Amino acid sequence: MYVVKFEDLSKSDIGIAGGKGANLGELTQAGIPVPPGFVVTAQAYEKFMDEAGINDSVMQILDEIDINDTKALQAAAEKIKSIIIEAPIPEDLVLFIREFYNELCQRVGEDDTDVAIRSSATAEDLPEASFAGQQDTFLHVSGDDEVIEYIRKCWASLFEARAIFYREENNFEHSKVYIAVVVQKMAIADKAGVMFTVNPSTGEEIALIEGSWGLGEAVVSGDVTPDNYQVDKKDNEIINVTISDKKVMYTNDENGTSVKVEVPEDMRNARVLSDEELIELTEMGKRVQAHYGEPMDTEWAFERDNLFLLQARPITTLGDAPAEEDSDVGETGDVLVKGLGASPGMATGKVKIVLDIDELDKIKDGDIMVTTMTTPDMVPAMRRASGIVTDEGGVTCHASIISRELGIPCVVGTGNATTTLEENIGVTLDGKKGLVFEGISEAKEEAPTVANVEAAPIITVTEVKANVSMPEAAERAAATGADGVGLLRTEHLMLTSGIHPGKFIADGKEDELIDTIADNVQIVADAFYPKPVWYRTLDAPTDEFITLEGGENEPREHNPMLGWRGIRRELDQPEILKCEFKAIKKLHEKGYANIGIMIPLSQNPEELKQATALCSEVGLEPHKDVDFGMMVEIPAAAIMIDEYIKIGLDFVSLGTNDLTQYTLAVDRNNEFVAKHYSEEHPAVMKLIERTIRKCAEAGVTCSICGQAGSVPHIVEKLVGFGITSVSSNADAIADVRKTVARAEQKIILDAARKRLE
Ligand code: PEP
Ligand code: MG
Numbered sequence: 001m002y003v004v005k006f007e008d009l010s011k012s013d014i015g016i017a018g019g020k021g022a023n024l025g026e027l028t029q030a031g032i033p034v035p036p037g038f039v040v041t042a043q044a045y046e047k048f049m050d051e052a053g054i055n056d057s058v059m060q061i062l063d064e065i066d067i068n069d070t071k072a073l074q075a076a077a078e079k080i081k082s083i084i085i086e087a088p089i090p091e092d093l094v095l096f097i098r099e100f101y102n103e104l105c106q107r108v109g110e111d112d113t114d115v116a117i118r119s120s121a122t123a124e125d126l127p128e129a130s131f132a133g134q135q136d137t138f139l140h141v142s143g144d145d146e147v148i149e150y151i152r153k154c155w156a157s158l159f160e161a162r163a164i165f166y167r168e169e170n171n172f173e174h175s176k177v178y179i180a181v182v183v184q185k186m187a188i189a190d191k192a193g194v195m196f197t198v199n200p201s202t203g204e205e206i207a208l209i210e211g212s213w214g215l216g217e218a219v220v221s222g223d224v225t226p227d228n229y230q231v232d233k234k235d236n237e238i239i240n241v242t243i244s245d246k247k248v249m250y251t252n253d254e255n256g257t258s259v260k261v262e263v264p265e266d267m268r269n270a271r272v273l274s275d276e277e278l279i280e281l282t283e284m285g286k287r288v289q290a291h292y293g294e295p296m297d298t299e300w301a302f303e304r305d306n307l308f309l310l311q312a313r314p315i316t317t318l319g320d321a322p323a324e325e326d327s328d329v330g331e332t333g334d335v336l337v338k339g340l341g342a343s344p345g346m347a348t349g350k351v352k353i354v355l356d357i358d359e360l361d362k363i364k365d366g367d368i369m370v371t372t373m374t375t376p377d378m379v380p381a382m383r384r385a386s387g388i389v390t391d392e393g394g395v396t397c398h399a400s401i402i403s404r405e406l407g408i409p410c411v412v413g414t415g416n417a418t419t420t421l422e423e424n425i426g427v428t429l430d431g432k433k434g435l436v437f438e439g440i441s442e443a444k445e446e447a448p449t450v451a452n453v454e455a456a457p458i459i460t461v462t463e464v465k466a467n468v469s470m471p472e473a474a475e476r477a478a479a480t481g482a483d484g485v486g487l488l489r490t491e492h493l494m495l496t497s498g499i500h501p502g503k504f505i506a507d508g509k510e511d512e513l514i515d516t517i518a519d520n521v522q523i524v525a526d527a528f529y530p531k532p533v534w535y536r537t538l539d540a541p542t543d544e545f546i547t548l549e550g551g552e553n554e555p556r557e558h559n560p561m562l563g564w565r566g567i568r569r570e571l572d573q574p575e576i577l578k579c580e581f582k583a584i585k586k587l588h589e590k591g592y593a594n595i596g597i598m599i600p601l602s603q604n605p606e607e608l609k610q611a612t613a614l615c616s617e618v619g620l621e622p623h624k625d626v627d628f629g630m631m632v633e634i635p636a637a638a639i640m641i642d643e644y645i646k647i648g649l650d651f652v653s654l655g656t657n658d659l660t661q662y663t664l665a666v667d668r669n670n671e672f673v674a675k676h677y678s679e680e681h682p683a684v685m686k687l688i689e690r691t692i693r694k695c696a697e698a699g700v701t702c703s704i705c706g707q708a709g710s711v712p713h714i715v716e717k718l719v720g721f722g723i724t725s726v727s728s729n730a731d732a733i734a735d736v737r738k739t740v741a742r743a744e745q746k747i748i749l750d751a752a753r754k755r756l757e
Pocket of ligand 1: 396487489539633654655656657658659705706707
């Protein structure tokens, strides 16, 4: 069967009609209103390829491709597509298509009726990415010659460079992938959109409906932020209506071609769907779900008062839904790459792949930067990006820390973003779930801004502080109402200056180094004054310092994470550490008594002794002039905390990013072992608990500034252990504060109940 009407297809026909075609058949058979149409089957495509005699030449081009040579891949894709476009279509197939199209015209009573032509993937077990993708939809095709031309374009789209790359990478045989084409009467929609028959992120029995004016393209392509409605399926109660400002719509011009136009002023903020229409849609959603026996993701349209479904497919992503309500990627395309959500928020933009530092100029405002791993010299370009995607890294790597601070959504550790994503394609990035979708969607959930991280009026006894790395992020962090800065990562501030601290010393510019540090720290101290700011002395691994001017002589270490960093390095280079102490002294003398000093990555109490001695040497007396504390980041320090306390500590802060990697032998920047990295591993939690308890016994303030301090359910446990302060990323502060308040109240309540027993 080469051409089949929807009426003659069912959902079991994926092998011939593809997923879309089979579902349209199933809906038609179930009596759900669907604009009529037919499918040019996968067998028709196979016949075309065979009879045109082009299989061998196509396969030969594919055999010779080096898919990692982007230019060659593009050229090969173009060549194959032109072979397909130029090859003759078997005469009987042409006749079939004409016959079915003309019959469709008769059925709807229109000459040369407008149809939509879409590719339809034929194998359930092959992901969409192995096919051409959703953009291969051609609207308003009319007349049999044009229909045939666009069917051919759909066939050719099976050989887009991206699809070839994907199949090669995943070892799918090109010759076994076929494509069907759906030809369907255009619904000239007055309003259209999408409906999930359950909440795709929670599975709740709520119809989630998005709608906008005109053709559904505006919603599907993400050109518009649609109205959002929620209807409780139990009793059809409308539980949420969010009307958005709908700026554009697709409509027909006088030739029947669809065009993007501005929504008339009086309709922009008008509600698209009435209560009655919402209930009609919900009822239809219930029917579709009952028919399929599972939650469905649908596209709908109202043509005047008539409701149609244009597409239906099972929601395959329940739980890790790419189309979660709050993240609103809506009907954006396939998930192109997955990684770890490192900085929350949605971002859209054009992909710019940066493989070399020389390419940073490519990044213009609003682009999505895609790179292996960011380095400090990339920060200026990172600031211009609307989102960041990396191949490598975990949630505490350079890219993660900086993007959180800048409030830029970020996905790290994808493994393959630089090879999978194509330059200049539009993508949507979900920095919470760690997903990058094809296509541009208007994001509702924006990266946190001062406005949406505004402090909640919640008072907690446990202090809730902020982590800050860059002076420019201080205002935003302070706007959260944080109780101070529990970690000022100085190396980022230094690294963004672009010059290696050792170079200042080598050039005899100690004073300049002191001023650079003091000026930058002052910005943070001002933003938080008089709340405490804990300045952490330099802790950059050698592979980060290397990129700085003057960093050429950094040693090449096998594993920089286990190498020359933190206080051990600083004690080897005391001249740099002394400059840091002098900078803090200078600020204290200017009245910034709120700045404390914290040393990183200590494994031996002797280091604390030496560091405090150096600080006294510059005339800043630890514990007297300045609060002096340390991070607990190495199991050795957690185990020997009593001895450190004996030497003298004003405070301790748990650096769980490092504590986790050193306890579990998991490189925190290595995406291959990321799944073994867990701050909640019982051994890590034991070290944390022990440190907190020992500090409490000794009356030493104990805080946390690792990423675990931004994870509410971990923070809840730490409050139970008796932690006295928590330092989180700016975007997490509001949530953490609520969690802390609840945990504190629970402790009080439990104690009161005990007394009553
Ligand atoms: C940590 O290790 O938990 C920490 C906060 O320090 P950094 O992430 O800068 O190593
Ligand atoms: Mg650390």
